[in-house]
Amino acid sequence: MARHPRDVQLTLTLPPTGAALRHRIAEAIIDAIRLGRLHPGDALPPTRALAAELGVARAGVVEAYDELCAAGYACARPGSGTLIAPGADAAAAAGAGSHVSDRPTPVPDTEPTTAAPTWDLTPGCPDTGLISPDDWRRAWRTAAAAPIHPRSAGPTGHPELRHALAVHLRRTRGILAHPDELVLVPGVDSALRTLAAAADLAGRDIAFEEPGYRNARRALEMSGARLRPVGIDADGLDPAALRDTDAAVYCTPAHQYPLGARMPVTRRADLLARAAESGTLIIEDDYDGEFRYDVSALPALRSVEGGREHVAYIGTASKIISPSIRLAWLLPPPALLQRVHDALRRTGENCCGVTGLALAHFIESGALTRHLARASRTYSARRAALVDALRSRPALMDRPGIHLAGIEAGLHMVLRLPDRADDDAIAAELGTRGIAVPGLGPYRTDAAGPRGLMCGYAQLPESQADAVAGAIADVVGRHLDR
Amino acid sequence: MARHPRDVQLTLTLPPTGAALRHRIAEAIIDAIRLGRLHPGDALPPTRALAAELGVARAGVVEAYDELCAAGYACARPGSGTLIAPGADAAAAAGAGSHVSDRPTPVPDTEPTTAAPTWDLTPGCPDTGLISPDDWRRAWRTAAAAPIHPRSAGPTGHPELRHALAVHLRRTRGILAHPDELVLVPGVDSALRTLAAAADLAGRDIAFEEPGYRNARRALEMSGARLRPVGIDADGLDPAALRDTDAAVYCTPAHQYPLGARMPVTRRADLLARAAESGTLIIEDDYDGEFRYDVSALPALRSVEGGREHVAYIGTASKIISPSIRLAWLLPPPALLQRVHDALRRTGENCCGVTGLALAHFIESGALTRHLARASRTYSARRAALVDALRSRPALMDRPGIHLAGIEAGLHMVLRLPDRADDDAIAAELGTRGIAVPGLGPYRTDAAGPRGLMCGYAQLPESQADAVAGAIADVVGRHLDR
Numbered sequence: 001m002a003r004h005p006r007d008v009q010l011t012l013t014l015p016p017t018g019a020a021l022r023h024r025i026a027e028a029i030i031d032a033i034r035l036g037r038l039h040p041g042d043a044l045p046p047t048r049a050l051a052a053e054l055g056v057a058r059a060g061v062v063e064a065y066d067e068l069c070a071a072g073y074a075c076a077r078p079g080s081g082t083l084i085a086p087g088a089d090a091a092a093a094a095g096a097g098s099h100v101s102d103r104p105t106p107v108p109d110t111e112p113t114t115a116a117p118t119w120d121l122t123p124g125c126p127d128t129g130l131i132s133p134d135d136w137r138r139a140w141r142t143a144a145a146a147p148i149h150p151r152s153a154g155p156t157g158h159p160e161l162r163h164a165l166a167v168h169l170r171r172t173r174g175i176l177a178h179p180d181e182l183v184l185v186p187g188v189d190s191a192l193r194t195l196a197a198a199a200d201l202a203g204r205d206i207a208f209e210e211p212g213y214r215n216a217r218r219a220l221e222m223s224g225a226r227l228r229p230v231g232i233d234a235d236g237l238d239p240a241a242l243r244d245t246d247a248a249v250y251c252t253p254a255h256q257y258p259l260g261a262r263m264p265v266t267r268r269a270d271l272l273a274r275a276a277e278s279g280t281l282i283i284e285d286d287y288d289g290e291f292r293y294d295v296s297a298l299p300a301l302r303s304v305e306g307g308r309e310h311v312a313y314i315g316t317a318s319k320i321i322s323p324s325i326r327l328a329w330l331l332p333p334p335a336l337l338q339r340v341h342d343a344l345r346r347t348g349e350n351c352c353g354v355t356g357l358a359l360a361h362f363i364e365s366g367a368l369t370r371h372l373a374r375a376s377r378t379y380s381a382r383r384a385a386l387v388d389a390l391r392s393r394p395a396l397m398d399r400p401g402i403h404l405a406g407i408e409a410g411l412h413m414v415l416r417l418p419d420r421a422d423d424d425a426i427a428a429e430l431g432t433r434g435i436a437v438p439g440l441g442p443y444r445t446d447a448a449g450p451r452g453l454m455c456g457y458a459q460l461p462e463s464q465a466d467a468v469a470g471a472i473a474d475v476v477g478r479h480l481d482r
Numbered sequence: 483m484a485r486h487p488r489d490v491q492l493t494l495t496l497p498p499t500g501a502a503l504r505h506r507i508a509e510a511i512i513d514a515i516r517l518g519r520l521h522p523g524d525a526l527p528p529t530r531a532l533a534a535e536l537g538v539a540r541a542g543v544v545e546a547y548d549e550l551c552a553a554g555y556a557c558a559r560p561g562s563g564t565l566i567a568p569g570a571d572a573a574a575a576a577g578a579g580s581h582v583s584d585r586p587t588p589v590p591d592t593e594p595t596t597a598a599p600t601w602d603l604t605p606g607c608p609d610t611g612l613i614s615p616d617d618w619r620r621a622w623r624t625a626a627a628a629p630i631h632p633r634s635a636g637p638t639g640h641p642e643l644r645h646a647l648a649v650h651l652r653r654t655r656g657i658l659a660h661p662d663e664l665v666l667v668p669g670v671d672s673a674l675r676t677l678a679a680a681a682d683l684a685g686r687d688i689a690f691e692e693p694g695y696r697n698a699r700r701a702l703e704m705s706g707a708r709l710r711p712v713g714i715d716a717d718g719l720d721p722a723a724l725r726d727t728d729a730a731v732y733c734t735p736a737h738q739y740p741l742g743a744r745m746p747v748t749r750r751a752d753l754l755a756r757a758a759e760s761g762t763l764i765i766e767d768d769y770d771g772e773f774r775y776d777v778s779a780l781p782a783l784r785s786v787e788g789g790r791e792h793v794a795y796i797g798t799a800s801k802i803i804s805p806s807i808r809l810a811w812l813l814p815p816p817a818l819l820q821r822v823h824d825a826l827r828r829t830g831e832n833c834c835g836v837t838g839l840a841l842a843h844f845i846e847s848g849a850l851t852r853h854l855a856r857a858s859r860t861y862s863a864r865r866a867a868l869v870d871a872l873r874s875r876p877a878l879m880d881r882p883g884i885h886l887a888g889i890e891a892g893l894h895m896v897l898r899l900p901d902r903a904d905d906d907a908i909a910a911e912l913g914t915r916g917i918a919v920p921g922l923g924p925y926r927t928d929a930a931g932p933r934g935l936m937c938g939y940a941q942l943p944e945s946q947a948d949a950v951a952g953a954i955a956d957v958v959g960r961h962l963d964r
Contacts, residue, residue, distance in 0.1 A: 023778075070777045070890075072717065072746015091751030095787030098747060099778035100656035128630035140626035140836065144619045148610035150941065152669075152805040174582035186668055186808070187634075189830040218828060235554065264554015266569030269576040295552045296505075296581035305577030323634040324835035326668070326808075346700060348671040352834045353806035354622065408552075459632065 010038065010045055012054060021060035025050075026067045026098040033073070033084060034092035044074060044082040071098035118434030119468050123258070123412035123456035124287075128322045130375045135367035143357035155344035158184050158356040164363035165315075165329055172290055172372075174303040175313065177331050183340055184356065186326040188285060189219040190349045191314045194330065195248075196223030197346075198339035199281050199312075204247035207280075209237050211444035213257040216250060216285060229445055232256055234405075236263035239271040248281040253301055254289035258443045258454055260406010260414050262292075268301050275310040281333070282311045288319040290372055292409035293380040302331060309333050317359060319411060320372060325355055379411060385462035386455060389469035390415065396473035399480065405452070412456040414440070417476065421451040426479050433471050492520065492527055494536065503538055507546035508580040512555060515566060516574035526556060526564040553580035600916030601950050605740070605894035605938035606769075610804045612857045617849035625839035637826035640666050640838040646845035647797075647811055654772055654854075656785040657795065659813050665822055666838065668808040670767060671701040672831045673796045676812065677730075678705030679828075680821035681763050681794075686729035689762075691719050693926035695739040698732055698767060711927055714738055716887075718745035721753040730763040735783055736771035740925045740936055742888010742896050744774075750783055757792045763815070764793045770801040772854055774891035775862040784813060791815050799841060801893060802854060807837050861893060867944035868937060871951035872897065878955035881962065887934070894938040896922070897954065903933040903962060911957050917950060 012028040019027075032038045044050070047065060051058040065082050068074040073088045162179040169175040185191045196202065202224030208217060210229035217227055230241045230249075236256045242249060249271070253263035263271075275282050284301045302313035316328040332340045344350070362368050387407055391397055397404075401418030417423055423439030430437050430453075440452045453472065460468060494510040501509075514520045526532070529547060533540040547564050550556040555570045644661040651657040667673045678684065684706030690699060692711035699709055712723045712731075718738045724731060731753070735745035745753075757764050766783045784795035798810040814822045826832070844850050869889055873879055879886075883900030899905055905921030912919050912935075922934045935954065942950060 067778050070744070070746075071780055072748040072750075085746070085748055087748035087752050090755060091748045094751035094754055096747040096751050097656070097781050100654065100781055100785070125632040128632045131630060133627075136630065137623070137626045140622050141619070144622035144840075145615075148613060148618065148804050149806040150607040150610045150804055152800075152808065172582065174579070186834075187830055187832070193829075215830060219830070222828065262552070264552075264567070265578040265580060266554040266567055266573045268554075269573035269578050270569055272576060273572060296549045298553055299579050299582055303582070304573075318634075322630050322632055322835070324631040326634065326832060326834045346704065347675075348669055348697060348701070349831075350669070350806075350808055352668075352808045352837045353804070354840070355834045355837060358626075358836070 010050070012050075014054065021056055022063035022067055023099055025054070025056070025061055025064035026071075026073075029064070029068060030073060030092050030098060033088050036089075038084050038088075040084050040086045040088050042084045043080065044084070046081060067098050073098055119436070119464060120459055121412075121435060121437040121454070121456045121468070123438070123454045124318065124323070125456060125459055126319050126322060126375070126411060127378065127459045130378055131321065131371055132367065135362065135365065135371070139358040139362040139365070139367065140354075142361040143354045146357055149353050152348070152350045153184075153353055153356070154350060155183050155341040156180075158351065158353070158360075160360040161356040161363075164360040168363050168368065169315065169331075173286065173297070173300045173315070175300050175331070176303070181331055181334065181337060183330045183332065183337075183344065184351045185328050185330055185344070186349055186351050187323075188287065188314055188316050188318070188328050189215055191328050191330040192216055192219040192283070193223055194340055194343045194347070194349065195281075195283060195312050195332065195336075196220055196225055197343040198332065198336050199248065201225040201247050205243070205245055207237075207242055207246045207249040209251055209256060210446055211258055211440055211449050212250070213252065213285065213287075214442050217445075220250065232259060232261060234261055235267055236261040237267075237271070239267055239274050242271075242274050242278070242280060244278040246278070246280050248283055249275070250283045250285065251301075252285045252287065254286050254292075254298065255406060255410035257285070257287065258412075258414060258440060259450065259452075260408075260410060260412070262295075262298055262409055265298060265304075268299070268304055272301065272304055272306045272310060276306050280310070281336075284311050284313045286313060286315050288410040289315070290320050291376055291379060291411060293376070293383060293407075295408050309335070312336065320368065320375075321359070321362075325359070327351055327355060327359055379458055382457045382460050382462055382465070383407060383413065385465035386457045386460060386469065387413070389465040390472070393469060393473040396476060402476075411458040412454055415453045415455055415472065415476075417451040417453065418480065419448075419451060421476070421480060423451040423453060426475055427453060429475050429479070430471060433475070435468060435471055437472070492532070494532075496536065503542035504545035504549055505581055507532075507536070507538070507543055508549045508553075508555075511546070511550060512574050512580060515555070515570050518571075520566050522566050522568045522570050524566045525562065526566070528563060549580050555580055601918070601946060602941055603894075603917065603919040603936070603938045603950070605920070605936045606800070606805070607938060607941055608801050608804060608857070608893060609860065609941045612860055613803065613853055614849065617844065617847065617853070621840040621844040621847070621849065622836075624843045625836045628839055631835050634830070634832045635666075635835055635838070636832060637665050637823040638662075640833065640835070640842075642842040643838040643845075646842040650845050650850065651797065651813075655768065655779070655782045655797070657782050657813070658785070663813055663816065663819060665812045665814065665819075665826065666833045667810050667812055667826070668831055668833050669805075670769065670796055670798050670800070670810050671697055673810050673812040674698055674701040674765070675705055676822055676825045676829070676831070677763075677765060677794050677814065677818075678702055678707055679825040680814065680818050681730065683707040683729050687725070687727055689719075689724055689728045689731040691733055691738060692928055693740055693922055693931050694732070695734060695767065695769075696924050699927075702732065714741060714743060716743055717749055718743040719749075719753070721749055721756050724753075724756050724760070724762060726760040728760070728762050730765055731757070732765045732767065734767045734769060736768050736774075736780065737888060737892035739767070739769065740894075740896060740922060741932065741934075742890075742892060742894070744777075744780055744891055747780060747786075750781070750786055754783065754786055754788045754792060758788050762792070763818075766793050766795045768795060768797050770892040771797070772802050773858055773861060773893060775858070775865060775889075777890050791817070794818065802850065802857075803841070803844075807841070809833055809837060809841055861940055864939045864942050864944055864947070865889060865895065867947035868939045868942060868951065869895070871947040872954070875951060875955040878958060884958075893940040894936055897935045897937055897958075899933040899935065899958065900962065901930075901933060903958070905933040905935060908957055908961050909935060911961070912953060915953050915957070917953055919954070
């Protein structure tokens with residue numbers, strides 16, 4: 001900047017807008033800088049003189065100069081008046097203002113739309129229409145009436161919800177947990193990332209069901225773990241396939257994802273015994289353990305003797321309420337609890353406080369118990385309707401290699417197809433007929449793995465089961481006859 | 483298993499509980515296995531015989547056998563009756579049941595409590611008591627009245643909130659964005675992780691304010707980036723310190739965190755020009771850009787010409803509402819938008835759907851504008867009270883090296899201390915006097931960096947400013963006199 005400021009003759013034209021005077025003056029000066037009529041180092045006219053020239057109140061000019069100084073366009077020098085600052089020319093050329101303008105600009109409000117399928121059998125989508133609107137609204141009303149917390153909760157927060165969940169887990173899953181042992185996370189992905197960090201799983205082997213839950217595989221792989229596929233059979237994961245070098249094993253014993261097997265108690269005990277011996281961490285993803293039909297609930301791995309020490313249990317509101325509310329719970333072995341807290345503090349993955357309170361109230365008021373009973377009855381009937389509709393088509397079901405699997409629990413069953421079937425192509429063709437029903441392709445890493453269609457029936461009304469079964473039989477039949 | 487099942491004489495004692503008959507029979511049989519009176523391969527008595535012996539209905543025994551088979555304790559063999567399954571002894575010894583028991587167990591409901599400070603000046607905690615309870619409850623009531631979505635929203639979800647935010651950003655921050663360009667994430671940490679993945683920042687240099695926002699540093703470091711500290715001065719980050727090898731630069735131009743500088747428009751234009759030349763991504767964390775006092779809002783970097791192409795803008799509900807609701811928004815350069823969507827689909831980091839609707843309604847109803855006006859007035863008064871209370875203590879403020887910084891905007895100011903001051907020790911001692919006011923230690927990576935106390939005044943009533951200033955003057959004075 002020049003040591004001696006240059007006085008310049010300045011003729012300003014104020015913008016004819018309705019903005020505040022100081023903004024209009026500042027904008028006019030910035031415009032002069034942009035046009036090269038004012039340069040860094042130039043002195044602005046004395047405020048009194050400029051006010052007289054523009055025919056405005058002097059206070060407006062003083063405020064405009066202050067604003068230009070605050071924005072960095074000018075600087076006030078004692079004895080030298082107000083000078084244009086270094087860099088002001090570049091800033092003006094870039095179109096930067098001295099303040100935030102509130103000029104209205106039309107914002108288009110179009111949203112992209114994708115055609116929804118006529119029948120959505122995508123697994124993992126509960127029928128949220130079964131939730132009592134009264135119970136739901138009451139839960140949120142109660143939550144919104146509570147004082148808003150000024151901080152995020154952190155891993156030891158949400159005491160009301162952790163208490164309610166401890167009771168829920170004991171009642172529905174036989175799991176005894178102190179509320180302080182429970183950790184709330186915004187989803188199963190988050191629970192897995194957190195566990196991987198807490199248990200130092202990066203660079204180590206994790207035995208993983210093959211085929212298995214794609215999102216879980218991705219979350220663990222992104223955490224740096226090496227996933228070792230372990231085949232499953234009609235009883236789920238076989239504990240005999242575990243190796244001493246497995247740092248952890250991921251499994252879905254209540255209803256294997258995707259194939260639907262329920263792991264018998266004998267295998268559960270065997271799995272725990274092996275884990276205890278090798279120090280392997282068992283990750284029990286109990287994603288839909290609340291739902292089963294015509295059979296008793298099998299005890300969660302966590303609830304079996306030795307489970308507390310070796311099992312990290314994961315449950316979620318995704319299936320019992322909706323994935324859209326972003327709440328899951330993690331019950332790590334006590335030895336890992338502090339490290340889980342530390343990991344969550346580092347990532348800041350917390351749950352919404354109001355949502356936590358609403359779910360706590362939904363559980364404590366008995367609304368969740370009522371909802372689960374209602375939803376189980378409905379899903380059981382929808383499942384039975386789809387099973388019957390498929391089984392009533394011998395041209396489909398009598399083909400070798402075709403059978404239904406995983407019908408006793410959860411929110412989906414699998415129509416197993418022969419090994420040579422291109423299940424993803426069949427799914428794609430069903431998609432063109434308005435039926436969203438994924439193949440097993442995305443769930444297997446072994447190209448020679450099992451074939452089938454994932455039939456989520458939670459949102460399929462009984463009256464529609466026959467139409468869906470007919471379309472499936474038709475498309476599968478034509479594909480296999482090619 | 484033996485090929486010829488062994489018939490065993492079995493005397494069962496049913497548990498005297500009120501559980502269902504089938505559960506009691508199954509438990510008695512598991513108990514017999516556990517005690518070694520039944521072994522794998524043994525045949526269970528015919529259902530009719532056992533029912534007669536126990537004096538119960540046969541249906542209960544049939545159901546119990548079914549349950550034992552479903553749990554894997556037994557298996558039904560055509561022509562051989564029901565046999566105890568291999569592994570049943572280990573499962574029984576491990577205490578596994580055949581079903582989930584609902585025996586009541588007392589769950590203690592104690593929660594750990596930590597003493598809250600008398601005065602909490604921790605920065606970043608807004609005064610949520612300033613939110614109108616009526617507006618708040620109305621927003622959640624409206625959100626809870628909407629149909630519950632059966633899926634999580636994903637990165638292109640929450641159209642209502644993205645539309646409301648686009649209007650909010652234009653009005654308050656001069657940013658023109660189409661709702662489809664906005665991405666909702668559950669926090670600033672999540673926005674930074676997502677950006678790091680989308681822009682491939684792992685293994686590359688990021689220029690990072692020194693001292694700087696600790697959580698942002700951690701989130702970027704955990705994403706694998708190399709953080710290169712860049713000193714800040716009274717105008718914030720100096721664009722001249724950028725290098726062509728910086729893949730990105732992280733900055734807080736509205737109110738530098740922690741020191742409070744407002745980056746002048748001249749520097750903003752310079753920063754954008756350099757970024758455009760070197761291809762550096764500018765990450766603008768506008769964490770509290772909505773709050774400023776007695777000064778005009780400076781244009782967001784994103785709103786300046788060239789900003790759209792080179793700036794990833796991050797805003798958050800943390801300061802304008804509360805961090806507890808877990809909502810932030812990311813406005814990446816258009817060229818990165820698809821990669822941001824992809825990254826979020828991989829991690830599944832979504833926001834709660836009901837919360838999104840509630841915030842959308844809070845904005846659209848005008849409640850947010852009213853709240854921001856009310857909060858700004860209140861924070862401005864609290865800030866002025868604390869500034870006055872500190873400045874009225876010449877024994878503190880006249881010491882060399884002591885001054886107030888960052889008082890024009892945001893929710894905190896910094897009491898800068900001389901270079902030799904141990905700010906963290908001073909903060910610790912103030913903590914013992916019931917004043918939570920962190921030192922700068924956690925924000926600097928350079929041990930020779932600036933000293934100071936972070937004074938968040940958002941929750942400090944004006945009537946308490948003098949007591950707090952007195953304690954600060956006392957503790958600081960005694961530390962510096964040592």
